[in-house]
Structures are given as structure tokens and as C-alpha cells.
Amino acid sequence: MKSVAIIGAGITGLTAAFYLKRQGVPVTVYEAGGRVGGVIQSIRKDGFLAEFGPNTILETSPKIAQLVRAAGLEARKLATDPKAEARYVVRYGRPIEMPGSVPGFFTTKLFTAKAKLAVLREPFIKPRRDGVEESIAQFVVRRFNQEFLDHAIDALVAGIYAGDPHKLSLPHAFPKLKALEDNYGSMIKGQLFGARDRKKSGEVAKDRAAKFSFDEGLQVLPDTLAAQLGDSLKLNTPVTKLTQTADGWRVTFSEGRVPRVPNSKTEDGDSWNSSLQENEAEHSAVIYCGTAHRLAELEIVGAPSTVSARTESANSPRRCSAFQAFSEISYPPVASVVLGFRREDVTHPCAGFGMLIPKVEGFKILGTIFSSALFPNRAPAGHLNLTSYIGGARYPELASLPTDKLVELVLADLRVLLGVRGQPTFVHTAFWPKAIPQYNVGYGKYRDLLNDLEARNPNLFFAGHYRDGVSLGDSIVSGVNIAERVVKLFSA
Numbered sequence: 103m104k105s106v107a108i109i110g111a112g113i114t115g116l117t118a119a120f121y122l123k124r125q126g127v128p129v130t131v132y133e134a135g136g137r138v139g140g141v142i143q144s145i146r147k148d149g150f151l152a153e154f155g156p157n158t159i160l161e162t163s164p165k166i167a168q169l170v171r172a173a174g175l176e177a178r179k180l181a182t183d184p185k186a187e188a189r190y191v192v193r194y195g196r197p198i199e200m201p202g203s204v205p206g207f208f209t210t211k212l213f214t215a216k217a218k219l220a221v222l223r224e225p226f227i228k229p230r231r232d233g234v235e236e237s238i239a240q241f242v243v244r245r246f247n248q249e250f251l252d253h254a255i256d257a258l259v260a261g262i263y264a265g266d267p268h269k270l271s272l273p274h275a276f277p278k279l280k281a282l283e284d285n286y287g288s289m290i291k292g293q294l295f296g297a298r299d300r301k302k303s304g305e306v307a308k309d310r311a312a313k314f315s316f317d318e319g320l321q322v323l324p325d326t327l328a329a330q331l332g333d334s335l336k337l338n339t340p341v342t343k344l345t346q347t348a349d350g351w352r353v354t355f356s357e358g359r360v361p362r363v364p365n366s367k368t369e370d371g372d373s374w375n376s377s378l379q380e381n382e383a384e385h386s387a388v389i390y391c392g393t394a395h396r397l398a399e400l401e402i403v404g405a406p407s408t409v410s411a412r413t414e415s416a417n418s419p420r421r422c423s424a425f426q427a428f429s430e431i432s433y434p435p436v437a438s439v440v441l442g443f444r445r446e447d448v449t450h451p452c453a454g455f456g457m458l459i460p461k462v463e464g465f466k467i468l469g470t471i472f473s474s475a476l477f478p479n480r481a482p483a484g485h486l487n488l489t490s491y492i493g494g495a496r497y498p499e500l501a502s503l504p505t506d507k508l509v510e511l512v513l514a515d516l517r518v519l520l521g522v523r524g525q526p527t528f529v530h531t532a533f534w535p536k537a538i539p540q541y542n543v544g545y546g547k548y549r550d551l552l553n554d555l556e557a558r559n560p561n562l563f564f565a566g567h568y569r570d571g572v573s574l575g576d577s578i579v580s581g582v583n584i585a586e587r588v589v590k591l592f593s594a
């Protein structure tokens with residue numbers, strides 16, 4: 103049997119490769135960059151551990167713990183410190199702890215009496231059943247009120263998608279909220295009565311899910327999965343073309359791409375050097391686990407009538423632009439700014455998970471994770487590690503600023519919000535020109551197109567953050583599920 107080609111060595115591709123290999127299916131993983139992990143990247147420097155992208159994995163599905171166990175990483179897994187549960191949202195120019203209980207909700211200063219009344223009223227608001235696709239902003243205003251959108255959901259959306267709540271689709275970006283209204287008629291009722299159903303399925307609600315990382319950061323997971331691949335992992339090898347053959351797919355790739363020296367700038371977003379040596383290999387199947395914007399650049403050549411529903415017309419094999427639509431998916435830029443401070447230079451205890459900042463508060467950062475409170479070893483003794491994010495759909499122009507300007511902006515906000523004095527003792531920034539795909543209203547069109555491409559092109563599969571959800575947990579589950587589909591196909 104020819105190997106299955108997996109395009110992309112982010113967490114989705116590596117998870118799929120790991121499971122396929124364990125099931126005895128040979129794989130070849132093609133990665134355009136010079137390292138594995140995609141947007142996961144951790145470095146240790148001067149006693150600090152800096153995460154370039156994601157900081158924690160939410161354990162929303164049993165498949166996530168199974169992967170960690172199967173990879174032999176249980177001993178290196180670190181759960182977040184139970185004392186670091188507090189989450190803050192900024193209001194009136196200062197971080198206020200989010201209530202964690204019903205009595206806490208009614209006494210919090212985070213919301214006015216009007217917003218609290220809106221929550222009491224929510225179970226009596228009729229569910230919308232006309233099939234119109236709403237944005238998360240429209241949904242929240244309809245079921246709660248404007249204050250809830252401006253002072254809570256806007257901040258939450260910045261924390262998950264770095265996105266705009268007026269554009270993000272309720273059914274595509276927040277399917278579980280939509281399901282609560284569809285199944286229980288109300289969010290509050292769904293929260294109360296849905297626990298039993300979630301228990302049955304083994305799924306855990308995002309707000310209750312355990313969070314974890316590893317002793318040397320999240321990079322431990324992709325590195326461990328990649329170590330099992332040996333020669334089947336091909337770095338610096340962007341795939342440029344897929345050609346359907348009688349019994350599978352021919353993959354065309356460039357070889358010899360010079361790896362960039364790892365620095366504070368991330369790789370993706372650069373154009374790939376097309377003058378490199380082209381080569382090809384035959385595979386029984388292809389799983390695309392890259393990004394949507396790179397998918398749009400991929401050329402697909404196949405027999406007429408099997409390539410794509412949208413572009414079918416000619417009678418001879420031809421180049422096909424079936425993937426071009428994916429370039430429309432917005433991926434706003436984000437910069438992460440990791441700063442270290444002496445403990446005595448920060449007034450706020452920074453003892454929780456972190457703080458989120460709604461746009462109406464007028465700060466430049468989207469939020470800050472109190473990294474050194476979450477896990478041991480993120481900062482030297484007597485120091486704090488604070489990871490802030492800047493840019494996103496809210497202020498895209500800020501993400502690409504040079505390091506000194508980014509640090510200046512973040513420091514200005516942290517001085518007001520956390521009482522930071524003096525200068526940071528550690529600085530690390532990372533720039534993601536295309537960070538997180540926005541599941542905006544109308545996203546169903548892209549999911550339909552993926553289903554359609556799979557249906558019309560035997561042995562071609564799509565998985566990852568642009569299809570199955572944007573969290574790390576979603577990507578892991580996506581990788582496991584696609585591997586299971588491929589195994590089933592070959593056993594049949």
C-alpha cells in the first residue's frame with residue numbers, strides 16, 4: 103500500500119499521522135516550514151518560558167487525554183494551578199473578577215442591575231426558529247442585552263477568535279450556544295439541564311474543561327508526535343499540486359527550502375520560494391491539514407467531473423481553481439507579547455488565569471494571560487510572566503508594529519490595569535500575519551465546499567482549524583476523526 107500523504111505538521115496533521123501509523127497505515131507528512139507544531143511554538147530563555155501562540159489546551163473531549171497518554175506524555179503534562187481559576191474582565195478601567203457562582207453573579211460589579219435582570223428574563227424569551235443565520239452579537243442582544251455584548255461577549259470573542267462579534271456566525275463559531283437555544287429554548291435552561299446530556303457524551307463544556315500544558319510548554323506535544331515519524335516527516339517541503347491518479351493522488355512538492363533561523367517572527371505569511379527543486383510522489387490518499395489561505399494556493403488536477411462541483415466544465419484534465427474560494431476566509435493578524443517583571447513591580451496579584459478586555463474600555467491589548475500563575479517554571483523565582491495579545495479583527499494594524507512599539511503599547515495598558523512599574527526584565531514577541539480563521543456569517547459556504555470536494559474526489563480529505571473548530575482541542579479531535587475515517591476506508 104502506498105503511504106497516505108498528510109499536508110501540514112501542525113497539531114492536526116501530527117495527530118492524524120500518529121494515529122494512522124499506530125493503526126499500521128504508512129504516512130508521509132509534508133511540512134512547508136522548517137519545524138513542526140504550526141502555530142504552537144514554545145521557547146525557554148533567561149529562565150522564562152514564552153509561548154508564541156497558544157498557551158493551554160482545553161480538555162473538552164476524552165480523545166485529547168487519550169492522545170497525551172498514547173504519546174507517553176502523562177508524566178510531563180501539567181494541569182493549570184487550581185488556585186489560578188480567577189478570570190478577570192476589564193470594566194471601569196480595572197480588572198474585575200468574573201463571578202463563578204449564581205450568588206456571585208448577583209453581587210458582581212461587572213454588570214449593572216439591568217444586565218442582571220436580562221439574565222433572569224432570558225429563559226422566557228422565545229427561541230428563534232426562522233433559520234436566519236445570526237452573528238453572535240445579534241444573538242446576545244436578542245437574548246440578553248447590549249451591555250452583555252459590550253462588556254462580556256466582546257471580550258470573550260477577542261479571547262477565542264481575536265474576532266469581531268458582529269461578524270462571527272452563531273452556528274459556525276459558537277455551535278454549542280446555538281444548540282442550547284435549539285434544544286432547550288434558552289441558554290440558562292440549557293446550562294442547567296444540558297449537564298446530563300454532556301455527561302452522557304463524555305464532552306465537557308468549555309468553561310468547565312480542565313486546562314493543561316507540558317513542563318516545557320505546548321511544543322512538547324508536536325515534538326513528541328513528530329519524533330515517532332522518522333523519515334516520513336519532510337520539513338521545508340511545501341506541497342504545491344495534487345493530481346488525481348488511477349489509484350490515488352500524485353503530490354507535487356518543492357524541496358530544499360532553506361529553513362529560516364528561528365526568531366521572533368513566525369514563518370507563515372511569507373511567500374514560498376517557487377524556484378526550488380520540484381518533485382513528486384504517489385500516495386493512496388491525501389489529508390490536507392494546512393491553513394485555508396494556503397489551501398487556496400494549492401493546484402488540483404484531476405479527471406473532469408471528479409474534480410469539483412463548482413468549476414466543472416472542460417472535457418480534458420485541467421488545472422482547477424476549486425480551492426480559490428478559501429482565500430476569502432479572513433485570518434486577522436495577531437502579535438503575542440510576552441513580558442517578564444519583578445514581582446514587586448506589579449501591584450495586581452496576577453494570581454488567576456488572566457484578563458480579557460472589551461473594546462469599549464479603550465485599551466489596545468485584547469487580553470493578558472497570567473502565564474506564571476498557571477504553570478510552574480514559566481518565570482524565574484520572584485518574577486511574573488505576562489502574555490498579552492494585540493491586533494486581531496479589532497486593531498489589525500497594530501499587530502505588525504516593531505517590537506519596541508508593541509512593548510510600549512502593552513506596557514502603557516498594563517501600567518493602568520495591573521499597576522506595572524519600571525521596565526520588563528524579559529521581552530519576547532511573535533507576529534502571526536494570519537493567526538486564526540474567522541468563522542464569520544456565511545462560513546457554511548466553505549464547509550459545504552469542503553464536503554463537496556471530498557464527495558467528488560475519492561481519497562482526498564480535509565481536517566483542521568479551518569473546518570472543525572479553532573481551539574487546539576478541536577484540532578486534536580479533528581486529527582483523530584480524520585484518521586479514523588481513513589482507516590475505515592482502507593479496511594473496507
Ligand SMILES: Cc1cc2nc3c(=O)[nH]c(=O)nc-3n(C[C@H](O)[C@H](O)[C@H](O)COP(=O)(O)OP(=O)(O)OC[C@H]3O[C@@H](n4cnc5c(N)ncnc54)[C@H](O)[C@@H]3O)c2cc1C
Pocket residue numbers: 109110111112113114115132133134135139140141142154155156157158159160339340341342370391392393396397400436438534537538565566567568571572573574575577
Ligand atoms: C496567537 C494564537 C493563540 C492561540 N491560543 C490558543 C489557546 O490558548 N488555546 C487553544 O486551544 N487554541 C489557541 N489557538 C488556536 C490553535 O493554536 C490553532 O487553531 C491550532 O493550533 C491549529 O492547528 P492546525 O494543525 O490545524 O494548524 P496550524 O498550526 O496552522 O498548522 C498548519 C501547518 O500546515 C503547514 N502547511 C500549510 N500549507 C502547506 C502546504 N501546502 N504544504 C506543506 N505544509 C503546509 C503550515 O506551515 C503549518 O505548519 C491560538 C492560535 C493563535 C494563532
